[in-house]
Amino acid sequence: MSRIFSRRNQKKPKKVNLNTVYTKEFFDSDEDSSDVVDNADESNNKKNETHPSEPELENLQRAWLNENFSTEILPYDPAFERLNEILENQNVRAESLTLSQETSPIGMLLFIDNERIKYVMNRYKRTRLAKIEKYVYSIIENAEYMARLSLPEKEFAERYKRLIEEHEHASFLHVLPKESLDVLKEAENGTETSFATVERPDLNQAVFCRFIKHIGSYSFPSTPQDTDMLSKDDAYLVKYSDIRRLLEDNSIELI
Amino acid sequence: MFGETAVPLIDTAKRTRKTQSVSLYEGEKVREILDEISILQEHLESLNDQGLDSINSSDYESKLLIQLVQNHDLKVLKLYHSQRSEKIKFIAIQELPLSQETRLKLSERERIFHSKYSDLLRKYKCEYPPSLNLSATLVPPKEALTAVRVLNDIGDLMTQNGYVEFRKGTQAIVRKADPTIEKLIKLGYLKIVGNKESTIINPL
Numbered sequence: 001m002s003r004i005f006s007r008r009n010q011k012k013p014k015k016v017n018l019n020t021v022y023t024k025e026f027f028d029s030d031e032d033s034s035d036v037v038d039n040a041d042e043s044n045n046k047k048n049e050t051h052p053s054e055p056e057l058e059n060l061q062r063a064w065l066n067e068n069f070s071t072e073i074l075p076y077d078p079a080f081e082r083l084n085e086i087l088e089n090q091n092v093r094a095e096s097l098t099l100s101q102e103t104s105p106i107g108m109l110l111f112i113d114n115e116r117i118k119y120v121m122n123r124y125k126r127t128r129l130a131k132i133e134k135y136v137y138s139i140i141e142n143a144e145y146m147a148r149l150s151l152p153e154k155e156f157a158e159r160y161k162r163l164i165e166e167h168e169h170a171s172f173l174h175v176l177p178k179e180s181l182d183v184l185k186e187a188e189n190g191t192e193t194s195f196a197t198v199e200r201p202d203l204n205q206a207v208f209c210r211f212i213k214h215i216g217s218y219s220f221p222s223t224p225q226d227t228d229m230l231s232k233d234d235a236y237l238v239k240y241s242d243i244r245r246l247l248e249d250n251s252i253e254l255i
Numbered sequence: 256m257f258g259e260t261a262v263p264l265i266d267t268a269k270r271t272r273k274t275q276s277v278s279l280y281e282g283e284k285v286r287e288i289l290d291e292i293s294i295l296q297e298h299l300e301s302l303n304d305q306g307l308d309s310i311n312s313s314d315y316e317s318k319l320l321i322q323l324v325q326n327h328d329l330k331v332l333k334l335y336h337s338q339r340s341e342k343i344k345f346i347a348i349q350e351l352p353l354s355q356e357t358r359l360k361l362s363e364r365e366r367i368f369h370s371k372y373s374d375l376l377r378k379y380k381c382e383y384p385p386s387l388n389l390s391a392t393l394v395p396p397k398e399a400l401t402a403v404r405v406l407n408d409i410g411d412l413m414t415q416n417g418y419v420e421f422r423k424g425t426q427a428i429v430r431k432a433d434p435t436i437e438k439l440i441k442l443g444y445l446k447i448v449g450n451k452e453s454t455i456i457n458p459l
Contacts, residue, residue, distance in 0.1 A: 084384045084386070084387075087384075087386060088386060091386060108399050108400070111399040111430070111432075112396060112398065112399045114432075115396035115399065115431075115432050116395075116396055118386070118387055118388075118391070118396075118432065119391075119393075119395055119396055121384075121387055122387060122388070122389065122391055122393065123393060125383070125387075125389065126348075126389070126393060129379075133344070151382075152379055152382035152383075155378075155379075156375065156378075156379045159375050159378070160375060163368070163371055163372060163375060164340075166371075167336070167340065167364065167365075167367075167368045168333065168336060170364045170367075171285075171336050171362070171364045171365075172285060172289060172332050172336065175289045175293075176289060176292055176293065176296075176329075
């Protein structure tokens, strides 16, 4: 396997999370705006705390990127629902702040923060939707993939499949004699894959991934004779099928 | 030669792959390909009727060749139609109405597909959290407020900031993420000023 990057001997770069920086600071300064100076020490201590939306947002961002780069559909991330609750609370707060003062800077920042959260949530949903549409046939015929969808997504997939079939039938298939369609069906079910028209996820596609946990010595399924030392923050370029299981255990993220 | 009728359609599909707008539906070419498949089917049946034995390799080859061409034709038809429906879906997911120009370019079936797909999305949106807008433009948000210029008279509108009067030629500062505002921008009633026009991203 080709390791493309290792952070083992490198200094860890300082991570700046803009999201925390501004929400936390302004949250704090908002609450004790009258005695910011007096409570300087206290607010310094508070800096180590994290805002409730932060870990969930990070989870969802990871889920979105994983979804974007993996070829098959991944399990639905429950972080979406939790983030939605946080978002609603934050929205109420921002609304009440801007109600008292229309250009309240904290309120505005909360709004932008909300927009960013919404953006990630939207991208996540749209990516999944696009994927369901692309692989609709292979998802519906595979029980494992179907179990990964949320209830509305399942309904969407089934309705979408019906719609596509109906559209294709009405656009051109209805004119054709039944026998010539049978030829196509036979070829699809047979082993001659060159005839297949159903789009399936390509599990052999190469993906970039980064380890978020320390694994230790490990050999990838496609190259059992090679053992690699996998530690946190290493980046690899591997076959997707090799890291499928690791992705399920949340040991890696796709980048 | 068999299989050649599909070539113009492949060319069209290739040419319009990257364009945003939908090209004119080439019903005539689609029909030609369908005719070819039917003729090939007759040919195949006549071969079968003659009761040729499958051990004879030349008969077997010609049968296989006919099936290959049929499959190729069907695949081209599928590709052409699915490429067009992708574009129609992209219009529908942005909640844009079909413009007169686009409407004329679509086939009858595609117009039905557009309305049915919009229905499908509407049903899916019912289950979607109300604070989110599935049709929002997928551009990372940079600021909460934005200045817009009003290009067409709209009148008073209830936005998230309260009532705003949109009269032609005036400018207003509005919240960008407001679904009403976003829709008006998409429809061309409002124009963002002092900012680069946001590009539209299609996932995958």
